[in-house]
Amino acid sequence: MKTYRVAILGCRGRGTAAARAYYQHPRTELVALCDLIPERLETLGDELGVAARYDDLDRMIAAEAPDIVAIPTGTEFHYELALRVLEYGIHIDIEKPICTTLAEADEVLAKAAAHNVQVAVHHQGRSGGAHQAVRAAIDAGKIGALRYMQGSGKGYYAGYGLMNIGTHMLNSMLGVAGPVRSVQAQALTDGRPISPADVLPSPSGMGTIAGEHVTTALNFASGITATLLQHRFATMDSTAYMLEIYGSEGRLYWKSGSPWLLPEPHFAPGKSEWQQLAPVVPDHYDPEGPAAVEDYQFADEYVQALDEGRAHECSGHEGRHVLEILMGIFESGAYGRRVELPQQDRDHPLLRWRAEAGLGALEPMPRPYAEWLAAEDRRLGRG
Ligand SMILES: NC(=O)c1ccc[n+]([C@@H]2O[C@H](COP(=O)([O-])OP(=O)(O)OC[C@H]3O[C@@H](n4cnc5c(N)ncnc54)[C@H](O)[C@@H]3O)[C@@H](O)[C@H]2O)c1
Known part of the structure; x- marks a missing residue:
């Protein structure tokens, strides 16, 4: 069974939540973190033991080859960052709302379709x-x-x-x-x-x-x-x-x-x-974990969807x-x-x-x- 490599782009509140989830899940490996603010990288990297820390998403992707990039940044950055990550043919987990206009969301979905990758919008409820x-x-x-x-x-x-x-x-x-x-x-x-x-x-x-x-x-x-x-x-x-x-x-x-x-x-x-x-x-969720x-x-x-080749x-x-x-x-x-x-x-x-x-x-x-x-x-x- 494949273990999916996950990188986090944005390490404050929601990035921390996403990092903890992918760290704990047995079928995903948290391989890298990226943020523009060094203290946030240090805090989250130290908590979860992630050594690969970047301030540039292109360098992170080139070095770490993630299968999924989580994009938990302010909503006004979703569109630009999603397009940049999708261009590499990588699945994304993007915070809600997907974008601020329909024209932007259309472009994001078209880019994902062109690269045959999935977009998941983080409506965890x-x-x-x-x-x-x-x-x-x-x-x-x-x-x-x-x-x-x-x-x-x-x-x-x-x-x-x-x-x-x-x-x-x-x-x-x-x-x-x-x-x-x-x-x-x-x-x-x-x-x-x-x-x-x-x-x-x-x-x-x-x-x-x-x-x-x-x-x-x-x-x-x-x-x-x-x-x-x-x-x-x-x-x-x-x-x-x-x-x-x-x-x-x-x-x-x-x-x-x-x-x-x-x-x-x-x-x-x-x-x-x-x-x-x-x-x-699921039985494999440990409430004692982070x-x-x-x-x-x-x-x-997301693991099940990617295993099955579906959204x-x-x-x-x-x-x-x-x-x-x-x-x-x-x-x-x-x-x-x-x-x-x-x-x-x-x-x-x-x-x-x-x-x-x-x-x-x-x-x-x-x-x-x-x-x-x-x-x-x-x-x-x-x-
Ligand atoms: N799913 C939920 O329950 C839930 C709850 C609250 C907020 N949200 C959503 O989460 C998003 C905001 O999350 P937050 O409050 O953690 O965000 P935030 O804006 O506080 O933090 C985002 C982090 O991303 C970093 N960042 C921004 N651009 C970057 C770039 N180009 N490269 C690297 N790092 C970059 C910032 O430095 C910052 O540390 C919003 O879209 C919001 O709607 C979702």
């Missing part, structure tokens, strides 16, 4: 044990026929929340119900429908966003519907981050790491009880479809109409909307989220 338990319960008929889903963010400014963790929620919804046919969104800023002046550069380099509170209805090709709530809360609350799945005979409730089943279609206090399900985790279980399972799925469950195509949904939500919120997917126009719909309104280039905004929020509150006259 979907390959994780709680999601697997939910899927197994659906397949076993525990909730009867699928009817509806409801997902929520945890209180980020909505446009940013969509690009940030909305990607995870949408990818998990795709894992349950398949592709989305159309979206219809209500996007509000300061309690009123967004205007072209509300289009802003995203915090954390996630492209262009709009909307403080966004409520979206999704229509899946399978015929079911879903609601996605991304609403800015006064205080972030991760307990709000959940997916509930409604069937004709029961319901499922998913939080990262934690699946639940209601064996009746409607919750009635005192009459029906939620039952906790066991996450589905890897977080969902990142480990993401790596495990990762969280493939580049799935990641691009998530981006199609996100861009559809922005377009629908802007133009006030339902958007059919996949869209023909691959440019950013919010930039198109602004240009049509005769507005010029976007004013810069701070990159860190807290500073960005403070600037936005000032723009909205909140002091």
Whole structure:
């Protein structure tokens, strides 16, 4: 059995998570690290005993010949770095969201196809044990026929929340119900429908966003519907981050790491009880090791996919479809109409909307989220 050689390009938070997963998995070998900041290389290299440390990805690839390069960098760098790595004919594990526009994502997937390699987008929730338990319960008929889903963010400014963790929620919804046919969104800023002046550069380099509170209805090709709530809360609350799945005979409730089943279609206090399900985790995962279980399972799925010559469950195509949904939500919120997917126009719909309104280039905004929020509150006259 082949052992896949893995290199990490970007060694901060998510690079550390990816490195630990590929270090721990028995079928992958962590062969090299790359970062522009020497201390990050040293910290991670020392933790996991990786001697091959680089500040240049081309030199790393030439010297180490990895099978997979993980790209856990800020989102604004995904496009350029993915194209550079794919040019070598190497599989990539790229953090979410795949890119900041559909045109960029199209180019990344075309490059991967041209070199006959795989793209996996790091939506580890979907390959994780709680999601697997939910899927197994659906397949076993525990909730009867699928009817509806409801997902929520945890209180980020909505446009940013969509690009940030909305990607995870949408990818998990795709894992349950398949592709989305159309979206219809209500996007509000300061309690009123967004205007072209509300289009802003995203915090954390996630492209262009709009909307403080966004409520979206999704229509899946399978015929079911879903609601996605991304609403800015006064205080972030991760307990709000959940997916509930409604069937004709029961319901499922998913939080990262934690699946639940209601064996009746409607919750009635005192009459029906939620039952906790066991996450589905492979026997070879050692909880004493450094890897977080969902990142480990993401790596495990990549090993199986490459062994079988197929795409990762969280493939580049799935990641691009998530981006199609996100861009559809922005377009629908802007133009006030339902958007059919996949869209023909691959440019950013919010930039198109602004240009049509005769507005010029976007004013810069701070990159860190807290500073960005403070600037936005000032723009909205909140002091
Ligand atoms: N999957 C998840 O649960 C999850 C959670 C948080 C963030 N994310 C995603 O992860 C990404 C950000 O990850 P992070 O917070 O660890 O990133 P970060 O920006 O804090 O760190 C990225 C690291 O990459 C390095 N880097 C950047 N360009 C490089 C280059 N050309 N060559 C070598 N090194 C380079 C930087 O020096 C930095 O150390 C975003 O896309 C975000 O959406 C995913």
